Amino acid sequence: xxxxxxxxxxxxxxxxxxxxxxxxxxxxxxxxxxxxxxxxxxxxxxxxxxxxxxxxxxxxxxxxxxxxxxxxxxxxxxxxxxxxxxxxxxxxxxxxxxxxxxxxxxxxxxx
Amino acid sequence: xxxxxxxxxxxxxxxxxxxxxxxxxxxxxxxxxxxxxxxxxxxxxxxxxxxxxxxxxxxxxxxxxxxxxxxxxxxxxxxxxxxxxxxxxxxxxxxxxxxxxxxxxxxxxxxx
Numbered sequence: 001x002x003x004x005x006x007x008x009x010x011x012x013x014x015x016x017x018x019x020x021x022x023x024x025x026x027x028x029x030x031x032x033x034x035x036x037x038x039x040x041x042x043x044x045x046x047x048x049x050x051x052x053x054x055x056x057x058x059x060x061x062x063x064x065x066x067x068x069x070x071x072x073x074x075x076x077x078x079x080x081x082x083x084x085x086x087x088x089x090x091x092x093x094x095x096x097x098x099x100x101x102x103x104x105x106x107x108x109x110x111x
Numbered sequence: 112x113x114x115x116x117x118x119x120x121x122x123x124x125x126x127x128x129x130x131x132x133x134x135x136x137x138x139x140x141x142x143x144x145x146x147x148x149x150x151x152x153x154x155x156x157x158x159x160x161x162x163x164x165x166x167x168x169x170x171x172x173x174x175x176x177x178x179x180x181x182x183x184x185x186x187x188x189x190x191x192x193x194x195x196x197x198x199x200x201x202x203x204x205x206x207x208x209x210x211x212x213x214x215x216x217x218x219x220x221x222x223x
Contacts (some may be wrong), residue, residue, distance in 0.1 A: 032208050043213040050208075
C-alpha cells in the first residue's frame with residue numbers, strides 16, 4: 001500500500017518550459033488536491049478535485065492546469081514555467097473531507 | 112479569505128519540557144480543527160484533530176480548543192528531539208466543502 005505517490009521528486013526547468021507533475025493514490029479516496037509550499041507561506045491550495053471528472057480552483061491557480069484522469073490519478077501541468085513557480089508541490093488525497101494524506105512532494109526549480 | 116495565524120517560531124524547547132503552540136482563526140463558524148506535523152524535507156502528516164471545546168489528549172500530545180476566543184493550541188509534553196518539526200494548524204473552509212486552510216506553521220526545536 002503506497003498511499004499517495006508523486007513523480008518526479010525533483011525537477012529543474014528553464015523559464016518557458018512545460019511539465020506535468022503526476023500524482024496517484026491507491027486508497028480509493030474521492031478527493032485529491034494540489035498544494036504548493038513556499039518558505040513562510042504554509043501550504044496554499046492550487047487546485048482541488050472532489051471526485052473523478054470534477055476540478056475546482058484553489059487559492060493560487062494562475063499558471064497551472066489540472067486533470068483528474070480517473071479516481072486514482074490527478075495531474076498538475078505547468079504550461080509555461082516561471083521563476084515564481086519555484087516551490088515544493090504536494091499532492092494529497094482524502095476520504096473524509098478534512099483528513100488529508102500527502103505525497104512526498106516534488107521540488108521544482110525554475111531558472 | 113479566512114485567516115489561520117500561527118507564530119512562525121522557531122520555538123526552542125529543552126528536552127523533557129512542554130512545548131506550547133497556538134493557532135488563531137478568523138471564521139467563527141469553524142467546527143473542527145487539525146494539527147499536522149511536518150519534518151524538514153518531508154510531507155505533512157495528521158497528528159491531532161479536535162471538534163469540541165476543551166482538551167483532547169493523545170499520548171504526549173494535547174489539543175485545546177476555545178471556540179469563543181477562536182484559538183486552538185497544541186501541547187507537547189516531555190518534548191523529545193524527535194518532536195523537532197514544523198507544526199501546521201488547519202481549519203476547514205466553511206464556505207467551500209472539502210478544503211483546508213493551513214496556517215504557515217510553527218517550527219519547534221527541541222534541544223538536548
